[in-house]
Amino acid sequence: MKFSEMTQDSWAELQLYLDTCLIPYTALSGEQSPVEVTEALERLRDFLDLVEIPFKGRIVTYPAFHYANPELSMTLNSLSAQLKSSGFKYVVIMSSDGHLDGVEIPSADLVLSRSVLTHAVGEEAIARFVGEKIRELWKK
Amino acid sequence: MSSEHDDHEASLKLPSRMEMSRRQFLTYTLGGATAYMAAGAILPMVRFAVDPILQHKGEGTSVKVAEISKITNEPQEFTFELKQQDGWYLSNASLVAWIRKDEQGKIYALSPICKHLGCTVGWNSDKQYPDEYHCPCHGAHYDKEGKNLAVAPKPLDEYVVKEEQGWVYLGDIVPNTRVN
Numbered sequence: 213m214k215f216s217e218m219t220q221d222s223w224a225e226l227q228l229y230l231d232t233c234l235i236p237y238t239a240l241s242g243e244q245s246p247v248e249v250t251e252a253l254e255r256l257r258d259f260l261d262l263v264e265i266p267f268k269g270r271i272v273t274y275p276a277f278h279y280a281n282p283e284l285s286m287t288l289n290s291l292s293a294q295l296k297s298s299g300f301k302y303v304v305i306m307s308s309d310g311h312l313d314g315v316e317i318p319s320a321d322l323v324l325s326r327s328v329l330t331h332a333v334g335e336e337a338i339a340r341f342v343g344e345k346i347r348e349l350w351k352k
Numbered sequence: 353m354s355s356e357h358d359d360h361e362a363s364l365k366l367p368s369r370m371e372m373s374r375r376q377f378l379t380y381t382l383g384g385a386t387a388y389m390a391a392g393a394i395l396p397m398v399r400f401a402v403d404p405i406l407q408h409k410g411e412g413t414s415v416k417v418a419e420i421s422k423i424t425n426e427p428q429e430f431t432f433e434l435k436q437q438d439g440w441y442l443s444n445a446s447l448v449a450w451i452r453k454d455e456q457g458k459i460y461a462l463s464p465i466c467k468h469l470g471c472t473v474g475w476n477s478d479k480q481y482p483d484e485y486h487c488p489c490h491g492a493h494y495d496k497e498g499k500n501l502a503v504a505p506k507p508l509d510e511y512v513v514k515e516e517q518g519w520v521y522l523g524d525i526v527p528n529t530r531v532n
Contacts, residue, residue: 269469
């Protein structure tokens with residue numbers, strides 16, 4: 213579910229079940245044209261669909277980080293820690309174009325970069341791989 | 353004397369007629385013009401608001417999904433595209449159905465959307481629950497007819513199924529009719 217779908221009452225009722233926070237990262241540099249920005253956001257949306265649709269009832273998608281900067285890993289790490297202290301049990305970060313290293317973001321439970329996965333498991337296997345990673349995360 | 357005077361004035365009066373006063377004339381004219389302008393502004397908004405209700409349902413509510421010969425007793429997953437009209441917005445939705453043939457040979461199709469919080473269930477996806485639909489989010493599971501066995505408050509929804517010329521067509525999603 214998106215953060216914007218939640219009302220105060222529904223959040224009080226559903227918080228128990230929605231224990232996983234999803235942070236999208238677009239990885240824009242500021243040099244892209246409006247059309248390229250749109251395409252980047254569409255790629256990210258398609259990548260997020262792999263998690264948001266099948267696991268709708270357990271994930272809350274928070275507002276995205278859009279622009280790349282050198283301290284991003286540190287920022288995402290602090291944010292992940294903060295989200296966990298606010299009640300989320302798991303934090304997942306997903307990016308279609310950005311290259312994120314999970315080692316640099318130890319507070320996040322799962323870091324998924326589509327561009328990295330394309331090389332690692334191949335385009336066709338990404339959906340299944342991402343689904344399995346999320347299920348493994350919850351079984352830990 | 354006075355009586356003569358009154359008679360004289362009465363003889364000068366014009367025959368009475370039901371005439372509209374100037375005030376009434378202005379009230380009717382301005383009121384009519386205001387109502388006309390208000391109707392001009394409101395009617396298009398009312399029409400806009402109820403337009404989807406007035407539209408006839410177009411064709412394409414049933415979609416060709418699978419060959420009947422390929423349907424077995426074991427549920428199989430089929431993905432298909434459905435044109436959907438959401439108010440004024442026409443879009444293609446990618447949908448999934450689990451289709452099987454029951455013991456009497458009747459084909460039915462279940463929606464994989466868990467009735468707990470909307471995650472997607474899978475057939476035989478958890479070794480602890482063999483031959484059942486299982487939800488990865490909060491452990492809801494269902495039997496092959498879609499009956500809710502735990503966590504979920506209702507059985508899995510069904511698609512309206514139509515069989516035609518060797519093909520299975522799927523339509524709207526409706527509440528499960530196979531289980532109580």
